[in-house]
Amino acid sequence: MSQALPKLIFYSSIPLAERARRVFNFQRSSNSVYSKFAEVLGINGDLSVDFPIHKMPLIPIRVFKEAEIKSFKGTADMLFKSSGTGNMTQSRHFVKEGSLYVEAIENEFYRHFPKESTSILCYTPGYADNPHSSLIWMLNHLVNEDPSGLSRFIPLQEPLKKVSLQPFIENSRNIVLFGAAFGLLDLLENGSDPLPASAQIVETGGMKTHRREISKSKLRNVLSEGFQIPQQQIHSEYGMCELLSQSYAIRSEWFTPPEWVYMTVRDSANPERICEPHEPGKLGVIDLANLYSCSFIITDDKAIMDENGRFKIMGRWKKAEMRGCNFLIDRE
């Protein structure tokens, strides 16, 4: 493999399609699973320079559950696993070089929340309890990178009190409170104090659990009122174990992918077709930071995209027409 690739993927001066093409050619020759997939779909050799990025085949995300998706030989720096309960099979992401993950994390997070002025409070389980969570690894890294040393994981089940925020104010640090949607609601319900006026919130994860469901707009309302900060200071993060890059929805529900990520919404019935703006489909991702696994993925997340390439997540994709007698009245 060209030694330049790990650096090249973040070079924005090279067109994204060209970087994607080089990553495709690398993974086609080094990742047997993806290579066979591409072959069945009719691609047997390297892509030519004019090959359109939207025609690069996207492999269903389930492969991360059913095989070791590697574009390298030897041992991995890290192994991330998706959260899974009961009989659920977990996805596994073998990360050859942690430095690539670090670069993806820092490039995007610090673009929105400058390192020199930001400290984060993570209302999530700690790293020691979740060594295989890519999200917790990311947060742990951001905590450790804070030059002020004030960033930390905060204890679960305990309210966030004003007094504990005083050191941030005294050190002129902008607080980013990072947590899962329902975790942040719990934090409020536990009797937390309002946040300082300049604080920001980043919520992540699904909007539905086995016991409750909330819309994104309601969540933003509740968090804004509860923590007494404007909704413009509430953001969302989209990431998963299978992707080393994260997207952020700043001040709204619309996510913008990082510069090295190409997002499309695909017709679930025909993944080769890109949906029209605002037409729901499955989110397709080309994440160049997945250099040593597989960069070309179709997820099971339901999404829409606007005319400007921003995307919105609408939950998990559910089949409108399952086998059997199931049906929806309005689709009949």
Next chain:
Amino acid sequence: MYSDTQKNIKAISKAVDAWLQPDNLSLKNAIDQTVKENLFGLEDIKYQIRHLKRSLKEENLLKWGNMSNLNVSQLKDKNVICLHAGNLPLVGLQDLLSTALAGANYWGKLSRKDPYLLPTLIEKLDDQNIIGERQYSTDLSYFSNREADAVLFAGSEDSANSVISSLKDLNIADFDTPRLMRTAHFSIAFISDHEKETMEDLTEAVFRYGGTGCRSVAIVVAPFKLDSQKCHFTDYIEAFWLKNPQHKKPDQSLFYRYATNKALEINQAWLNDFLIEERISKPTDKFVLQWIQGDKHTLSKIIEEFKEGLQTVYTTSETQANDIQEQFKIETDLLTKAQTPDIWWKPDGVDTVSWLQKELC
């Protein structure tokens, strides 16, 4: 001296007989129209009608009534709205007969995919003045502002809220109205040999109606691997398709599934319009059969994992069917009856007539 219930059953039987007469022009026209509009294939409709001719006998209706402790006078003036799915021809017939047997009023929201066939039976039931009134439409709003006492429909837990909300918006029913929602969407075949009869029955159980319908087999548990019988099984499938061309075709996503399996080196058989794979996952997709090598223990694990959504486990012997029913408390049947069930078969394990009587009396 006949009871009112017996008289009602006799009258229904007479209506059904009249409906199934070869000279019934309205049924013939309905079949022609259905085929003309490409809603179902002619072979599938003929298969269904042939089966109904064999099963809808007076003695079977009486048997069903006895098993359900039927008393026709109990549900007089009760209104039952039935929301019919249209994935196979006449799929709503059992609900129509259930309400007629129970003596309730039938409001049928017909599927736009199957709007012609059922009304021809309703016409014959009306000719015989069967107890209860019957009204039908493909448009749910036709029933606006009429209060239903019960709702019968097929759906999923996720779709239930939207269905009931639609009914509530039209003042037909609300979240307190008794509802019988069928969520089952697949069945399992547990086979022990690959004899001609078994393979023919399996082919019918999997591929009839393009594999749709909760009684269709989505998972096979067999003591041998797919590879060992792939060619053998494919011969039966080809023979079946020659006589019964598959009406609906899969979309491009099935080929993606094939490509993904190939990449993962999963054993499979690509049949262009169907995929057989040696892999287990929640059986939600159409045109996919999952083949698992295993024994009763394997079956037990699959039942445990996918019980929600499972309609019936088929076997090739009655003794085995009884054993499995006893052990796992699920519906079982003979493989040969997968697509030709008794008229009293229980969707989701619930007898509709009993349910109506229990909920509405």
